[in-house]
Amino acid sequence: MAAGEIFQGYRRERGLPGVRNVVAIIPSVFCANTVARRIADQVAGTIAFCHPVGCSQVGLDLELTARGLKGLGANPNLYGTVVVGLGCERLRPRELAEGIAAAGKPVEMVVIQEEGDTLRAIEKGVALAGRMAEEAGRQQREPFPLSELALGLKCGGTDATSGIAANPALGWVSDRLVAAGGTAIFTEVTELIGAEQILAGRGTSPQVSGEILTTIGAMEQRLAAATAGAEFKHRSALISPGNEDGGVTTVAEKALGGITKAGTGPISGVLGYGQYPAGSGLYLLDCVGHDGEAVTGLVASGCQLVVFTTGRGTPTGFPGVPVIKITGNSATFTRMRFNLDFDAGPIVAGASIAEMGAVLFAKVLSVASGEPARAELLGHDELFCITRI
Amino acid sequence: MAKALKIDSRDNCAVVLDDVRQGDRVEVRTEAGIVSLNAGSAIAFGHKIALAALAADQPIIKYGAEIGRASAAIPAGAWIHLHNVTCRRGREGRG
Known part of the structure; x- marks a missing residue:
C-alpha cells in the first residue's frame, strides 16, 4: 500500500477499524447520566455519552433513540461500551447492550436499581470500564x-464561500475516497430541498433515485406541516440569519452549494437513522440538518471521521470522533484560527479545487491516523444529540 | 478593482469576493474570461451581483440552476438578495 493510500487505525473483530480507540459509557436513559459521567471521570480513556432520552417516549421517537444509541455503540472508534441503565426505563439496558454486542463489540452492563444505589453502581461501572480501558490501551x-474508511460530510454556518471553496474541496475528497473503494455519507435532508432532482439523477438505480426523491419530499412535507399555523409563520425560514448575512438568499441556493460537498459521483443508497451502509460508495443518510443531530446520525451510521465545512465558523466537536473543520473564508480562518483545521480560501482567490482537495485529503488521512483535530484539542463535544420526532 | 466569480457558465449572477461600494468597477471571473461592470449599490463580500438585467419573475441562476425568481426588475450590476428575490420553498411565511 502506497503512502497516501493508507491510514493507521485500530483493528476490530468485525467491521471497519477505529481511528480512535475509546471506551464508551452509554446511559440507556437520562436517569443514569450522573452515574455514567462519574464512571467516565474516574477511568482515563473513557467517554460518557449523556443524553436526555430513553424513557417516556413511544413509537418512532423511541425507536430512533434505540437505533441512534445502538449505532453509536457499534461505531468503529469505540473499543467497547459499558451500558448504564436505571432499571425501569422504556429503552431496556439489555436491549441496548445486546444491540451493541451484535456489532461484535465488548459490552458490559450496570443497572443502578440492581446494584442498589448510585455509589455501588459507580463502583461496579468503574471496575468494568477500567478493565475494558486497559484492554483497549494494549492495542497498537x-x-x-x-x-476501510467511512467519512461523514457535513456543513454548518454556511456563507457564500462554502459553495465556492470548502464544499467543492470536500467534494473532491469524497470522490477520491469513493474511487479508492471507501465510503462517504452526507445527510442534512432539510437542506437538500431545491436540489432533489440533481441528486436523484445521481442514483445508481431507479430504486435509489426514487428513494432520494421520497426522502427529500417527506422532509419537505414534514417541515411544511410544522410551520403551517399562522403563529409559526415567523419561524418558517429554513436558512439562518447568519446564512443570509453571508449572502445566501434562498434555501435552494444553500442546497445547491451544499451538495457540492458530496462530490459528483453516483449515490449508492439512502440510509435510515442508525443504519450502516451495506457496502462502500456514497450514501445519503435520512436525518435533519441540525449540526448535532446530523453528526450524531453520521456517527451512528459508522463514520469514523467527519469533515465539517463552515463559512461563518463553528467550534463544535463530537466525543471520540474527529470533526475536521474547514472553511473557504480566509477571514474566518484567521479570526477562528484555533477552531479551524483547514483553509480552503485559496480556491476563492483562484487556486484549483483539485490542488486544495489533495491537500485536504492528506489532512484527513493524517487525522485518521492520530493527529488531533482542533475540536479534539479543545475538548469540544457538543455535537452528540439524539434526533427526535 | 473589486473581484467577483461566476460559478457556472449558465449563471446570471456572480458572487462578489470583496466588499463593493456603489459605483465600484467589478471584475467578474467567468468561463469566457474577465467581464467588468459597475456595482449599482454597495454589495458585501459573498453576496450576489446581477450580471445582466433581469425581468420580474425571471429565474435567478447560480450553480447552473434556479435558486429563486426576481420579485421585480433587477438591473445589471444590482445587488441580488432577500429584497428582490422570491423563493416559495423553505420560507412559507416570508416568500
Whole structure:
C-alpha cells in the first residue's frame, strides 16, 4: 500500500477499524447520566455519552433513540461500551447492550436499581470500564487501505464561500475516497430541498433515485406541516440569519452549494437513522440538518471521521470522533484560527479545487491516523444529540 | 478593482469576493474570461451581483440552476438578495 493510500487505525473483530480507540459509557436513559459521567471521570480513556432520552417516549421517537444509541455503540472508534441503565426505563439496558454486542463489540452492563444505589453502581461501572480501558490501551495502530474508511460530510454556518471553496474541496475528497473503494455519507435532508432532482439523477438505480426523491419530499412535507399555523409563520425560514448575512438568499441556493460537498459521483443508497451502509460508495443518510443531530446520525451510521465545512465558523466537536473543520473564508480562518483545521480560501482567490482537495485529503488521512483535530484539542463535544420526532 | 466569480457558465449572477461600494468597477471571473461592470449599490463580500438585467419573475441562476425568481426588475450590476428575490420553498411565511 502506497503512502497516501493508507491510514493507521485500530483493528476490530468485525467491521471497519477505529481511528480512535475509546471506551464508551452509554446511559440507556437520562436517569443514569450522573452515574455514567462519574464512571467516565474516574477511568482515563473513557467517554460518557449523556443524553436526555430513553424513557417516556413511544413509537418512532423511541425507536430512533434505540437505533441512534445502538449505532453509536457499534461505531468503529469505540473499543467497547459499558451500558448504564436505571432499571425501569422504556429503552431496556439489555436491549441496548445486546444491540451493541451484535456489532461484535465488548459490552458490559450496570443497572443502578440492581446494584442498589448510585455509589455501588459507580463502583461496579468503574471496575468494568477500567478493565475494558486497559484492554483497549494494549492495542497498537496498524495500516489499513482507504476502502476501510467511512467519512461523514457535513456543513454548518454556511456563507457564500462554502459553495465556492470548502464544499467543492470536500467534494473532491469524497470522490477520491469513493474511487479508492471507501465510503462517504452526507445527510442534512432539510437542506437538500431545491436540489432533489440533481441528486436523484445521481442514483445508481431507479430504486435509489426514487428513494432520494421520497426522502427529500417527506422532509419537505414534514417541515411544511410544522410551520403551517399562522403563529409559526415567523419561524418558517429554513436558512439562518447568519446564512443570509453571508449572502445566501434562498434555501435552494444553500442546497445547491451544499451538495457540492458530496462530490459528483453516483449515490449508492439512502440510509435510515442508525443504519450502516451495506457496502462502500456514497450514501445519503435520512436525518435533519441540525449540526448535532446530523453528526450524531453520521456517527451512528459508522463514520469514523467527519469533515465539517463552515463559512461563518463553528467550534463544535463530537466525543471520540474527529470533526475536521474547514472553511473557504480566509477571514474566518484567521479570526477562528484555533477552531479551524483547514483553509480552503485559496480556491476563492483562484487556486484549483483539485490542488486544495489533495491537500485536504492528506489532512484527513493524517487525522485518521492520530493527529488531533482542533475540536479534539479543545475538548469540544457538543455535537452528540439524539434526533427526535 | 473589486473581484467577483461566476460559478457556472449558465449563471446570471456572480458572487462578489470583496466588499463593493456603489459605483465600484467589478471584475467578474467567468468561463469566457474577465467581464467588468459597475456595482449599482454597495454589495458585501459573498453576496450576489446581477450580471445582466433581469425581468420580474425571471429565474435567478447560480450553480447552473434556479435558486429563486426576481420579485421585480433587477438591473445589471444590482445587488441580488432577500429584497428582490422570491423563493416559495423553505420560507412559507416570508416568500
